Amino acid sequence: MVESYTVVVPCFNEAENIIPLFDRIRAQLTDASILFVDDGSSDKSLELIKELAEKDKRVFYLSFTRNFGLDAAFASGFKYCASDWIIQMDADLQSPPEEIPKLISKANEGYDIVFAKRLNRQDSFLKKAGSKVQHFLARTAFRINFPVGASTFRIVRRDVAHRVISRPTAYPYFLAECMRLGLRHSFIDYKHAPRHAGVSKFTFWKSLRATMKLFxxxxxxxxxxxxxxxxxxxxxxxxxxxxxxxxxxxxxxxxxxxxxxxxxxxxxxxxxFHRAFLVRESNLNIQAEDRLYDN
Structure with missing residues (x-):
């Protein structure tokens, strides 16, 4: 049986990266679907995504009513993905699409999820130090089973991803939830790249909120x-x-x-009153509970 793949890409003001990212994904996966999740962008990200969707029928998009955050973007992608496998990646091209075949090859060895670990991480000192402290505290002080070094670049079985987001919690912390469910997991190493264009959306307060959510x-x-x-x-x-x-x-x-x-x-x-996300427009069939408009 031939496996199918969907690449889920959250986007928040990433207009400069949309086209290069699409071209490089297509060079690696000619038949895969690509699901862009526009997380309340105020630039031309959505406009460019819609142009790609008109040219390529395997390109889909969800456009949120506002910025709901990275976890909500990935959760929506999990919910509306119909392929056998979901490949998660950010839009900034720091995780090169050329590494996708390595993820797929490792997953085919019998794993539910494969995480990509960054070699020579190309991020700010504050971001790298924050991640190390978070991971260290999670495993030691807070006794949370946590895949150390895992990034948002990964491949996961669709049915497993659905199981993770079906937990009765608005925002399950994906990495910790995977370990709690006992998923068969593995890692690959890849060379982390500098951001292709634009500026990082990372802030200290976003990192602190994510850390508190985990703990x-x-x-x-x-x-x-x-x-x-x-x-x-x-x-x-x-x-x-x-x-x-x-x-x-x-x-x-x-x-x-x-x-x-x-x-x-x-x-x-x-x-x-918490809502994970709300969709303003999409070229997918969105459930009524997730739509802003009735039609």
Missing amino acids: IGHSTVPLNFFALSLIISIPLLFWIPGSFTVPAILLLMLTGFWIQAGYIRRLVREQM
């Missing part, structure tokens, strides 16, 4: 810290007087309450 969504260690901080702090306020000690203890207590608030906020967002 709060897949570990109870922060809750244990909250309980411990109260157990320690309240007696110390009475037993150890001092101008320095009191502020330090109060800070410990406030940190514990802030962590607890993170868990409560997550539950409220998921149960009351």
